[in-house]
Amino acid sequence: MEQDEAKIVTVYSAIIITFACPYCGAPVEIRSEVPPKDDFRSPCPHCGRDSLVKLNRRAAYRKSVSLPISYSLSDISDPFDKLAKRGTMLDISKGGLRIEAPLSRFCDAYEKTGHSMTLLFSLPPREQVIRVRAKVVGIFPCPGGKFHMAMQFVDIAEHQRKAINFFLMP
Numbered sequence: 001m002e003q004d005e006a007k008i009v010t011v012y013s014a015i016i017i018t019f020a021c022p023y024c025g026a027p028v029e030i031r032s033e034v035p036p037k038d039d040f041r042s043p044c045p046h047c048g049r050d051s052l053v054k055l056n057r058r059a060a061y062r063k064s065v066s067l068p069i070s071y072s073l074s075d076i077s078d079p080f081d082k083l084a085k086r087g088t089m090l091d092i093s094k095g096g097l098r099i100e101a102p103l104s105r106f107c108d109a110y111e112k113t114g115h116s117m118t119l120l121f122s123l124p125p126r127e128q129v130i131r132v133r134a135k136v137v138g139i140f141p142c143p144g145g146k147f148h149m150a151m152q153f154v155d156i157a158e159h160q161r162k163a164i165n166f167f168l169m170p
Contacts, residue, residue, distance in 0.1 A: 006049075006050045006051055006052040007022035007023060007051055007052070008051070008052045008053075009053050009054070010054045010055075010056050011053060011054070011055065011056060012056050012061070013037070013055045013056075014035050015032055015034065015035055016031050017029070017030040017031075017036075019053075021047060021051065023044060023047050023049045024044060024046050026046035026047065028044055028051070037055075038055070039052065039053060039054045039055055041053065061094075061168060062091045062093040063093070063168055064090065064091050065092060066088055066089070066090065067089045067121060067124075068086065068087075068089070068121070069087055069121040070086050070119070070120040070121070071084065071085055071086075071087065071099065071118065071120070072084045073110060073116075073117055073118075074118065075118055076118050076120065077120070077131060078120075079120045084120070085110070086101070087099040087100055087101035087149075088100045088101070089121055090148065092123075092167070092168070093168070094164060094168065095152060096134060096150065096152040096153050097119070097134070097151050098148055098151070099148065099149045099151060100142070100147070100149075101147060102146055103141065103142075103145045103147050111136065111147070111149055112136060112139070113136050113138060113139060114135065114136060115135070115136045116134070116154065117133070117134055117135075117136065117151070118132075118133060119131070119133070119134050123163060123164065123167040124167070126163070128163075130163055131160070132156050132157075132160050133154050133155050133156075134151035134154060135152050135154050136149055136150070137150045137151065137152045138150035
């Protein structure tokens with residue numbers, strides 16, 4: 001029996017795909033001889049409900065995190081600069097990152113698609129501050145009085161790129 005409103009799970013295509021069932025939380029493992037090319041449905045071996053498995057088509061791996069980040073339209077170098085706004089980095093990839101911040105601090109003229117900002121953050125295990133320029137490519141209101149801001153790195157230096165790539169390694 002096919003469900004009309006299956007919950008969606010997004011994964012990277014591989015010969016072994018693992019994820020948690022969005023209904024019961026049980027681990028699901030799918031094995032195949034070749035990586036799938038299209039989205040598909042998969043039943044949970046524990047509860048039997050179908051999930052829609054969508055393949056992530058991003059060019060780069062995106063790692064979920066919860067790290068402090070400072071951002072500013074100004075060219076800042078100190079995360080605690082009075083011109084800096086603060087938020088939480090939710091994920092990062094070779095090409096950019098996503099920031100979450102309180103909606104109460106949102107300003108249409110400041111957090112605006114197309115604006116270029118300086119971002120300051122640290123990635124474990126190192127504590128050195130990484131300073132990059134990024135362009136706002138999307139702003140999304142979220143539940144709980146927050147908003148998300150999608151950022152794309154621009155003019156990133158080689159040492160910054162290496163630090164980010166090192167952090168993204170499995």
